[in-house]
Amino acid sequence: MKPLSQQDHYEILEIPRNASLASVERAFRLARSTFADDSLALYSVVDPRDAEAIRLRVEEAHRVLSDPALRSDYDASLPPAPGEDAGIRFDVEPVRAAPAASPVPEALAGVAPGAYDGAAFRAARLRHSLDFGQIAGITKVNPRYLRYIEEEHMGGLPARVYVRGFVDAYARVVGFDPSQAVAGYMERFDRAVPVPQRRGRFLGRR
Amino acid sequence: MERIHDPFRAARLARALVSDLMVYDPEKVRVGICQDDLFERLADEIARARRHFEERVDPELARKANLFDRALVDVLVFRSRDVPSRIW
Numbered sequence: 432m433k434p435l436s437q438q439d440h441y442e443i444l445e446i447p448r449n450a451s452l453a454s455v456e457r458a459f460r461l462a463r464s465t466f467a468d469d470s471l472a473l474y475s476v477v478d479p480r481d482a483e484a485i486r487l488r489v490e491e492a493h494r495v496l497s498d499p500a501l502r503s504d505y506d507a508s509l510p511p512a513p514g515e516d517a518g519i520r521f522d523v524e525p526v527r528a529a530p531a532a533s534p535v536p537e538a539l540a541g542v543a544p545g546a547y548d549g550a551a552f553r554a555a556r557l558r559h560s561l562d563f564g565q566i567a568g569i570t571k572v573n574p575r576y577l578r579y580i581e582e583e584h585m586g587g588l589p590a591r592v593y594v595r596g597f598v599d600a601y602a603r604v605v606g607f608d609p610s611q612a613v614a615g616y617m618e619r620f621d622r623a624v625p626v627p628q629r630r631g632r633f634l635g636r637r
Numbered sequence: 638m639e640r641i642h643d644p645f646r647a648a649r650l651a652r653a654l655v656s657d658l659m660v661y662d663p664e665k666v667r668v669g670i671c672q673d674d675l676f677e678r679l680a681d682e683i684a685r686a687r688r689h690f691e692e693r694v695d696p697e698l699a700r701k702a703n704l705f706d707r708a709l710v711d712v713l714v715f716r717s718r719d720v721p722s723r724i725w
Binding site for chain 1: 650652656660
């Protein structure tokens with residue numbers, strides 16, 4: 432692993448050089464949450480001064496890469512990236528953005544078509560080394576609901592429309608194709624929760 | 638699947654796995670802390686999480702940095718510091 436001072440903005444955010452603006456934003460939010468002052472993930476692992484240095488680099492990387500003009504200038508100043516295609520370590524680019532001929536992304540390994548169940552979400556989350564708090568920090572979904580999604584504790588989840596949004600947000604963070612993941616998971620939700628019970632928790636009881 | 642060689646990412650995985658133990662069975666953790674038998678009480682869960690960690694992380698990194706055990710203490714024990722116990 433390169434020392435921090437030798438890493439470019441893409442390496443700091445752990446995204447490929449062709450990452451979309453949305454990917455830059457997602458990577459920035461994730462990095463900011465990971466290296467936050469009160470981050471449990473860093474507790475006792477990183478010296479507070481080092482963490483501050485990383486935070487500054489993350490902010491700077493985001494400032495440059497989220498501005499098309501600055502990014503273009505910056506890209507022109509970079510040396511060619513050897514093996515960039517294989518270097519995606521932390522990218523959460525949705526699967527649908529990948530070319531059709533590309534290998535199956537890491538996040539989809541082990542997920543059979545239509546099998547977007549709770550276990551698949553958990554496996555993908557751990558492949559990205561994320562805990563519920565970090566996913567919640569990015570998606571703004573209550574960690575309890577993220578856990579219920581993984582456990583398929585459908586009775587504990589709110590109305591269908593909310594669950595759909597939660598699953599969509601969760602899917603994007605772990606690199607699933609949101610439309611496939613939502614369709615697959617909601618099918619399971621619909622099978623588990625009878626229609627009358629789905630109304631009411633937030634939409635008002637009849 | 639390629640193994641993790643980055644110590645930050647390995648530490649994050651260890652903490653995510655250990656954090657899951659707490660999220661999925663908080664009562665068992667609470668009782669374990671309270672009765673000072675946490676590691677015996679959660680032996681199976683910890684072994685499963687450790688196995689997963691060791692399968693994902695470069696063996697030398699896992700051994701040298703002792704990341705999983707540090708996560709157990711930092712996350713599982715440290716987060717339970719408000720539970721009354723003779724440990725403290």
